[in-house]
Amino acid sequence: MKRLSILDNEKCVGCQSCMFACARRTGQGGLAESRIGIRSEGGIEHGFVVVVCRACEQPQCCKVCPTDALVPKKGGGVSFHPDRCIGCELCVKACPIGAVFWDDEIKKPMICIACGYCVKYCPCSVIALEEIPERAVVEVENA
């Protein structure tokens, strides 16, 4: 099981190359499809934070999904079933990290799938694709 890890956000220069890389996977420019975010930590003088899915063991986004469109993936992270999604945006509100991004064009969530494409473009080795130990699938209680 892989996940995107943040090695040291203090090294982040805020170039946002990772954000553009994530969107570029789909073969287009801009940021509409990006599932990773870089913003300042309350002003650029304080550096930057990297906002991306950390593949929680008990994903809060899944807990609140009323239609099981978001379900925990075996070993960590989430799978998304767009056919079940009703676009309620509860998952976006539930994630305290802010790592559920929203596709405004189709009104569906976008969450990092740990493909690692962005890692190649980070000039400062802030992020890495990391192997995490297999974890048991967690039964999700419906809230």
Add this chain to the structure above:
Amino acid sequence: MLDNDTISRILYVDLTKRRIWTEERADLFDEYIGGSGVGIRLLQEECPEGADPLGPENPIILTVGPLTGLFPLASKTTAFFKSPHTGNLGESHSGGRSATSIRLAGYGAMVIRGVSETPVYISIHDNEAFIRDASALWGMHSSFTVGRIIRDYEPGAGIRTIMRIGIAGEKKISYACVSMESYRHFGRLGLGAVFGSKKLKAIVISGRHSIPVANKKEYLKVYDNIFQAAMEKPTKKYRELGTSENILPLNELGGLPTRNLRQAKFESAHRISGEKFAEDYLGRRVACSHCPVGCIHLAALRQPYRDEPYFYKTSMIPYDYEPIYALGPMLGISEIPDLLKLLEIIEAYGMDCMSTGVILAWATEAMEKRLISTKETMGIKLLWGDYKCYIDAVENIIEQPNDFYKALTKGVDYSAKIYGGDDFALAFGGNEMPGYHTGPAAHAGFLAGARHSHLDNAGYSIDQKTIINESISSQELAKMLLKEEQWRQILSSLVVCFFARGIYTPEIVLDALRMTGFDLSIDELNLVGRKILTEKNKFKFREGFNPEELRIPKRILETISPTGYLEEEYIKDTVKAFMDAVMLEPESAIPKIV
């Protein structure tokens, strides 16, 4: 240009009528690409002949390019306006997140017309745009504070730009700048004063649109080529020490203007070098959006409070070659903390630090030569190296308690006209001198360049690469300057950062442009560059520019440069040859130039 690309959509804001609308202008972008090309054409459309730079008829035009948001380092916004500083073409470039934000909000350009009766700021988030009340922000001295407040009040963290002015812009100081993301600026030629004249305190823009490409596979390939190149050697110096790396080599060469260019070598250069800054003060390195180079260097300055034991503040202050030159050697300041304290206040008030440094240097020499006395300066003794007197002088430039400081708010040309000393008033075409006394090409370049900026045609580079080794005719030099300035029109129309000029070769530019639906040959591309340069100069001539009236400060002839003493006639001949050639019909000129 691709049909479904929003690059050709222009957002218009009329502050007088309080109206906002968009217009589709594929005609402009098809012919002039974006950035500088579209900017100068919009300025010609919007700015009537003889317009008052601080009147409602002077527009603010912001443009980006088709590569912005698609390729790395296409991250500049170009601003066009009539300059209140020179009374002529105003063009300034800035990075931060400005370009990607404008582009990804779905626009290729913004045009701001008119003047608001009350203080406002403009708020744009994707397709929504508002003119908001800024009464609570008006009168705020520090541009940092304005940014901090809007940051908390508006959405779009991480995908927005917040352009704002400090008190200098409100007070219409003719070299007031516009700051964004705290550390980047539309620095030169006084856009901040134009904001102030419109009662416009800030613009916030955010967006995260997608941008179409002509061929997905090919796009990824071209992208990777550019990205790889950006991570390699040509940008290493910008990444590591930043532009301040140039302090020592230029000093060694004898091209670092010192104490109002009475010398071109600073005996304390090693104390304010890029190396010294990095060792003792570099607190953080940051980047513009979509630029893996990250050349922005922030110094961390820890200062104690004098009246309270164990109370400190730590400020982050951006430094680069030019601010160090203008506030260090130029004023004889040899201690980094002193230089940073002066820079910090200039940054906060939102003044162009290059112009400010040159003006203070002139005033110091004018005081030495008894052209002015403490009567004019209201008791301040201007002394080389004394940062405190310069901070006091900056406070007075803001407050303008008498005619002398009122004159200083209009630049060194204006001040020298009143108080004398134009032999050592270091401005070219009305714009204060950058930090290069490298030889005749630098100075001819400042004079002939469309913006009177060292970045127009990089004459300093020709000095160091060519003239230092061999003498060339003024005709030959004019051709070289023109060729470079012409190519830079392409780069600034793509809004590619000039630091990436080594990466964006003509072949790469054509490849990248093809991905955005521009199918051009190299000849066609060069023709666009040439046309843009001609259009800029047409605007300048329309507004009364006369190359024969360009003043060459005697000082540059008195102080030896790395190429030896400069000859006035040679510089004049070069400028004349440049101006004669630049106004030829672009179509006929192109084959001869390239």
